[in-house]
Amino acid sequence: MKKPLEVLVVEDNAGDARLLREMFSKEKPGSFNLTHLLRMSEALVHLQKGGVDIVLLDMGLPDGHGLDTVRRAQAVAPGVPVIVLTGLDDEALAAEAMKEGAQDYLIKGQIESRALPRALRHAIERHRMQAETELLRINQLQFKDNFLSHVSHELRSPLNAIYQFVTILLDKLVGDLNSEQREYLEIVFRNVKQLQAMIHDLLEVTRGQDGKLAIELQATLVGDAIVDAVDTLQGAAVLKEIVLSTQVALDLPRVCADPTRLRQILIILLDNAIKFTPPNGAVKVRAQLLEGDTNQLLLQVSDNGSGISEGMTEQIFERLFQASDPAQAGRQGLGLGLHICKELVLRQGGRIWATSTPGEGAVLSVTLPVFSMRNLLAPMLKATNGAPGPMMLLIAQVVSPAGWVSDAARAEHSQWARELLRRCMHSEQDVLLPKMGSAGAAELFFVAVATDPKGCESLTRRIRQQFDERELTQKAGLVLSTSCHSVETAQQNRDNPRGASFEWVTAMFQTLVNEELSSRIAANG
Amino acid sequence: MANKKILLVDDDPDVRLAMHVRLKANGYDTAFASDALSSVSEARKQQPDVIILDLGLPGGDGFTVIERLKRHPSLAVIPIIVVSGRGVSGNQERAIKAGAKVYLQKPVDNIELLAIIRQTLGEPEQPGDSDVTGNWKLFA
Numbered sequence: 001m002k003k004p005l006e007v008l009v010v011e012d013n014a015g016d017a018r019l020l021r022e023m024f025s026k027e028k029p030g031s032f033n034l035t036h037l038l039r040m041s042e043a044l045v046h047l048q049k050g051g052v053d054i055v056l057l058d059m060g061l062p063d064g065h066g067l068d069t070v071r072r073a074q075a076v077a078p079g080v081p082v083i084v085l086t087g088l089d090d091e092a093l094a095a096e097a098m099k100e101g102a103q104d105y106l107i108k109g110q111i112e113s114r115a116l117p118r119a120l121r122h123a124i125e126r127h128r129m130q131a132e133t134e135l136l137r138i139n140q141l142q143f144k145d146n147f148l149s150h151v152s153h154e155l156r157s158p159l160n161a162i163y164q165f166v167t168i169l170l171d172k173l174v175g176d177l178n179s180e181q182r183e184y185l186e187i188v189f190r191n192v193k194q195l196q197a198m199i200h201d202l203l204e205v206t207r208g209q210d211g212k213l214a215i216e217l218q219a220t221l222v223g224d225a226i227v228d229a230v231d232t233l234q235g236a237a238v239l240k241e242i243v244l245s246t247q248v249a250l251d252l253p254r255v256c257a258d259p260t261r262l263r264q265i266l267i268i269l270l271d272n273a274i275k276f277t278p279p280n281g282a283v284k285v286r287a288q289l290l291e292g293d294t295n296q297l298l299l300q301v302s303d304n305g306s307g308i309s310e311g312m313t314e315q316i317f318e319r320l321f322q323a324s325d326p327a328q329a330g331r332q333g334l335g336l337g338l339h340i341c342k343e344l345v346l347r348q349g350g351r352i353w354a355t356s357t358p359g360e361g362a363v364l365s366v367t368l369p370v371f372s373m374r375n376l377l378a379p380m381l382k383a384t385n386g387a388p389g390p391m392m393l394l395i396a397q398v399v400s401p402a403g404w405v406s407d408a409a410r411a412e413h414s415q416w417a418r419e420l421l422r423r424c425m426h427s428e429q430d431v432l433l434p435k436m437g438s439a440g441a442a443e444l445f446f447v448a449v450a451t452d453p454k455g456c457e458s459l460t461r462r463i464r465q466q467f468d469e470r471e472l473t474q475k476a477g478l479v480l481s482t483s484c485h486s487v488e489t490a491q492q493n494r495d496n497p498r499g500a501s502f503e504w505v506t507a508m509f510q511t512l513v514n515e516e517l518s519s520r521i522a523a524n525g
Numbered sequence: 526m527a528n529k530k531i532l533l534v535d536d537d538p539d540v541r542l543a544m545h546v547r548l549k550a551n552g553y554d555t556a557f558a559s560d561a562l563s564s565v566s567e568a569r570k571q572q573p574d575v576i577i578l579d580l581g582l583p584g585g586d587g588f589t590v591i592e593r594l595k596r597h598p599s600l601a602v603i604p605i606i607v608v609s610g611r612g613v614s615g616n617q618e619r620a621i622k623a624g625a626k627v628y629l630q631k632p633v634d635n636i637e638l639l640a641i642i643r644q645t646l647g648e649p650e651q652p653g654d655s656d657v658t659g660n661w662k663l664f665a
Contacts, residue, residue: 156610157537160632164543167635173550196632409617476618 004033006051007120010043010069011036011058011085016108020056023113032117040064040072047077054124055082056106059093066093070100081127083119103127149206152199159199163192201336205319205343215261215347216411218435219254219371222262222287222297229266230285233274240279244270249288254371255297256434257348262368268341269301269364276362277305295370296350302363308356316354317342341366371434373513374506380429380450381502391487391505392456393512394447396421396463397520399479401441413476414443420470421445424462437517444520446513448487456484485512529646530554532573534564534590535608536582544577547635553642561585565593568600575645578625580609580616591623604645608633 007024011017017036024032035052037043040063046052055077059069073082081103086094094105103123106116166189168174170182177185226246237244255262266285273283283303290296308316315321321335345352349369356362369375380391398417400410414435422432425447433446449456460482467473467480487508531548533541536559545555556571558564561584568576576594580587587607594600607620610631617628627641640654 153610156632157540161537161539161543163632164540164547164635168543168546171550173546409613412614475622 002031004030005120005124006033006053007035007056008043008046008052008054009034009036009056010038010040010061011056012038012061013058016058016085019111020116023111023116026113027117032120038062040069044072044076047073047080050077052077052080054120055080056085056120057082057102058085059090059097060087067096067100070097070102074101079131081123083123145206148202152202152206155195155199159192159195162188163196166192198336201340204340205336214411214415215258215344216414216435217256217258217348218437220257220259220262221254222252222299222368223248225259225262225266226285226287228263229270232267233270236271236274237283240274240277240281242274242277242279243282244274244284245282246285246287248286252287252289252297255368256371257350257368261344261348265341265344265366266299266301268337269366272337273301273303273305273362273364277303281305289370290367295372295375296367297370299366299368300363302361304361307358307360308354308362309358313354313356317352373433373510374502376431376433377448377506377509378502380431380448381505389450389489390452391489391509392449392451392453393485393487393509394449394456394459395483395485395516396445396447397481398443398445399441399481401477401479410443413472413478416472417443417445417478420466421447421463424459424466425449426459427451433513436513437521442520444517446516448509453484453486460484485516487512528552528554529574529648530556530571531642532556532558532564532568532571532576534558534567534576534582534587535579536560537579540579547639548642551639559583561587561590564590565597565600568594568603569597572599573603575642576603576605578605578607580607580611580620588619588623591620591625595624606638606641606645608638 009017009020011020021034021036024034035046037046038061040061043055043057047055055073057069057073059066061069064072070082070084073080082097082101084094084097084102084105085108086097086105088107088109091105091107094102094107097105103126104119106119166185169177170185170189226248230244230246234244270283270285277283281304283301286298286300286302288298290298317338319336319339321338342352345366345368351367352365354362354364396417398413400413418432425432427450429450431448433448436444436446447459449459451459463482464480467478472478473480487505489505489508529552531553533544533548533555534557535541535544538559541557541559545557548555556567556573558567559582561582564576564578564582578587578590582590587609591605591607594603594605601624605625607625607628608631609616609620609628613628613630620628626645629638629641640651642648643650643654
């Protein structure tokens with residue numbers, strides 16, 4: 001015999017609940033098993049235990065309201081379909097609930113008793129099919145990524161052999177070349193380089209899908225990245241007689257980004273612009289604060305090439321997108337560049353979009369969050385509601401006494417330490433600041449904590465304990481040192497009778513960080 | 526003065542030949558091994574000044590080769606440069622802990638490799654060397 005369906009009814013109105021119960025009572029015994037609860041809190045506990053096949057959820061409970069009830073139910077039991085119960089005047093809300101993932105909605109007073117069990121069975125079936133389709137899709141994507149990653153790795157060795165011997169010939173290590181031989185070898189070389197770049201892109205994309213793309217956010221100067229990227233592509237621009245120019249606003253604030261990745265983004269955008277701009281064209285990089293939102297920095301790469309066809313401005317960021325006119329694009333690559341670019345921008349909290357007038361050129365725009373101590377500390381300062389209590393700055397320093405094997409190893413360990421610190425922090429208001437700089441062999445981490453010296457000490461103990469327990473600490477021979485610093489928050493004067501202001505506390509934190517950074521750089525070299 | 530000798534350990538004959546041509550052009554002598562076992566005996570026979578070692582080898586991986594080399598007092602002092610197609614993550618640390626001096630991921634830039642060989646051998650820098658070796662910290 002089939003197992004009865006376990007139905008959880010969450011409904012605080014006794015009348016509504018009784019009606020539902022009656023509808024089920026007409027069903028064959030043993031086909032449904034009803035559990036009726038009055039509160040969201042009880043429902044969550046019940047869902048957590050598992051075993052529920054479907055939830056009938058009222059959206060107006062004493063301890064839960066509207067879409068929030070749906071979200072909470074799904075957070076606890078993501079695999080269980082939810083049907084929401086609403087009043088006649090709440091149909092719009094019900095539709096919203098379906099967008100949040102509810103399977104269906106039923107309007108109280110309009111539920112047909114015969115139709116209810118069928119609606120339930122359908123909802124369960126539909127939910128099961130959706131889950132299966134999603135799983136299938138994820139598996140296929142995973143398979144494709146594994147396949148791509150494997151193939152790319154395998155292609156590298158033979159390609160590397162070609163590269164090595166072509167360069168041996170071109171470098172004249174085994175004798176002179178005549179001009180025709182040299183010319184043809186240069187063509188081989190150029191194509192090998194293109195293949196290498198394609199394989200690199202493929203590996204980068206599969207890494208992005210795995211979440212293995214390392215990004216280390218820090219206060220970064222956009223101007224430096226622009227100069228680097230323009231330097232890298234100046235040669236390509238000169239070859240096509242394209243004028244490459246920059247226009248960077250003065251006194252731009254730093255952004256919160258990974259400098260290597262920012263450079264990579266700019267190189268992809270510039271490379272792309274140069275590709276799609278005819279000889280004698282112009283490509284321009286601009287950087288300024290975003291109009292209307294000074295918390296965002298706007299980077300734009302514009303060209304006066306063929307532009308992007310209408311309706312394609314979003315598709316160009318899709319994976320494997322190729323320009324539809326192959327003559328125009330030439331043999332240019334895999335169509336991964338802009339996709340990688342988008343991944344990188346999104347992972348750094350920015351946005352990317354394209355605008356274009358066909359025939360007149362295109363503008364690719366990227367925003368990145370401005371590095372602002374005030375914004376970073378805002379959650380903590382807001383929580384104190386304008387009357388800040390004691391605040392501390394905890395500084396953790398992680399050193400590899402033998403030095404770091406490479407920049408990659410340093411970044412990896414730094415990421416690891418950052419994760420460890422994050423897990424040790426208990427209060428949601430406390431802020432682990434992004435990388436502010438490093439001093440010699442030391443990686444420095446700053447945590448702003450809304451607590452007194454005692455609280456800071458106990459956090460320190462927690463961090464030390466976690467750090468000492470980790471295997472990596474010993475394996476890599478990492479050494480941790482910490483210190484706690486009180487932040488002056490009691491600035492009371494005539495202008496500011498209630499105590500320290502947002503700006504004041506922010507400035508105090510910034511000063512402390514700067515002082516620590518410069519003294520440690522001086523000490524560690 | 527006699528040329529410095531470099532032992533190339535890689536199971537791919539194309540890689541060995543390409544490296545040999547490039548190293549010879551830069552004034553180094555070369556010796557070869559293509560698997561884990563012969564690399565140790567070759568090292569003993571040739572007494573090279575540097576060993577360039579791939580990690581994926583028949584008959585045991587490069588880590589075992591490093592460990593075996595480090596067990597021989599006369600071979601333990603020979604600096605090892607690992608050149609591998611495997612990712613840096615995990616492998617680099619393991620190789621350095623086992624006693625390798627540098628970990629390079631394939632494909633390796635020739636200019637970079639030569640600069641690192643010179644640095645490892647304590648030979649005078651050439652123009653541009655510090656641009657590449659500045660990124661690498663060599664371990665004693």
